[in-house]
Amino acid sequence: MHRQLTLVAAPPPEAAAAVLTTVWPALLRSLDGDGPLAVLPAGTGPADAARAVLRPDQPLEPGTDLVVVTSGSTGTGKGVLLTAAALRASAAATADRLGGPGSWLLALPTSAIGGLQVLVRTALAGREPAVLGRGESLATAAARLPAGDRHYVALVPTQLRRYLAEEPAALATFDAVLIGGAATDPALLAAARAAGVRVRTAYGMSETASGCVYDGVPLAGVSVRVADGIEVSGPVLASGYRLDPAGTAAAFRDGWFRTRDAGTLDDAGRLTVHGRLDDVVISGGVNVSPAAVEAALREHPSVADAVVTGLPDPEWGQRVVAAVVAAPGARPDLAELRPWVSARLGAAAAPRALTLLDAVPTLHTGKPDRRAVQRTLGESQ
CATH class of the missing domain: 3.30.300.30 (ANL, C-terminal domain)
Known part of the structure; x- marks a missing residue:
């Protein structure tokens, strides 16, 4: 019997706290293998585009626990097929790299892998998520994280730039501020570190269950090589693309994912990402x-x-x-x-x-x- 995909709508920004009663319990079921999940982005247009990719009426690929629709910033979005094992491997390796499990503040949309992995890391640590509300100060939201625990937050560069200008002291209270989702200017990173912010850069994507290379160094179990572009292997990899065997075969070969990003590895194996191969x-x-x-x-x-x-x-x-x-x-x-x-x-x-x-x-x-x-x-x- 084929498993059917369950769709959950991500709450709009003005109702971000509803994540706790909608996406959070559905994700816990997904991690337990009890309910394959896809989270639709807020807004009618983005949600309809995601449904067109997901085609929930069609049988789900075997072994899939989560499907994440990519943004399609330079092309058509894809449905990335992830197993609970890949999500857990990513979360465990991240906790190890950052210094141990802790409490996470959710400041990213849960329709994308960055926000979903914040919830996975939270679940794996046995904590409850705290959610940054629209218009809420970072300091107010951070105050809801339990005292005495390690505190983490994941942001995109635009958010780091804004909070560094408006609330640098609040940023500096986190044990790690994980920056991913887009290239981060070295000048911005230098300014954040000068302000006492413990910023860590993350390179990854939906196909690698979120960040898989931190500060240029692959997570435990992850291997990186550079051929025509950056390629990644390890337990964090997706199993392919939703209803797209040709796209899956082209991107996933012999246990490696071809990212279409340009990069170089230094003699110590540290990765520098130069951008998309076709972004010129x-x-x-x-x-x-x-x-x-x-x-x-x-x-x-x-x-x-x-x-x-x-x-x-x-x-x-x-x-x-x-x-x-x-x-x-x-x-x-x-x-x-x-x-x-x-x-x-x-x-x-x-x-x-x-x-x-x-x-x-x-x-x-x-x-x-x-x-x-x-x-x-x-x-x-």
Whole structure:
């Protein structure tokens, strides 16, 4: 008899505490093998897109306990098939790396692997989760964590940037602040550490049951190699993609997952991630890394955040364009940002167009919605 997938809707941000009565008990059943689960993102549009990927009317692949729909920030989302064993292996290795089990503050959406793994780590530690409410201060939420225990929180870089500006003392109370979900600027990490924040970087994805490489070092049981791109093996790996045998065969081979990320390993086996293999703007025959341009822009005192992409150009092939969020009281323009980037990365990397945003749009995972930004930039040119 085929097992059927159970769908649970993630509470909207304004009702985040409802995670405790909806997603949390369903996840516990999933970890016990009693109820295969998928958590739909909040909002009708994202939830409908996730259902189209999940197709709950179809039989579930054997051995699956959790299906996570990827964000699809640069393409169509996929349903990642995870076993309870992979989730537990990731949680156990994370606890070991961070210094032992502890209490976690949930500050990420539970429709994505980052938030779901916070709950798995909490369950494995025998604790109850605390949930950061929308508009609630970090300090207030952290005060609900039990005294005398180790305290942990997982954030995406945008959240780290905000809380470092608004509540650095609260951030510094955590035994570890785990940063994943997107590349983190070295300048931001340095600022956090200078403020006493015990920040740890995590590299991973839904297909590796969340972070599998911390501060460049693979978790216990995880192996990493670099061929055409970064490849990962170990007990944390997913078993494939929902109703996509061709995609599964292409990405999972001989016990290794091909990430499509570029990276290098040093002589000590420490991994440095350089971004997506296909995330490059070719302008005038020069390869430009959008991530590098974003990092340079964020270092400018007038810029709070930035997203960079390429648009078609009849002369250059592609032109580098940027959407930026201004720092308080500032109004950056191309006249000051172009030479700033050019001095650091070369003339080809300097943006040729600029759009100001009130905030960077995000996907349900908390990552920047690059396709939405690209549409905005295209419409403004």
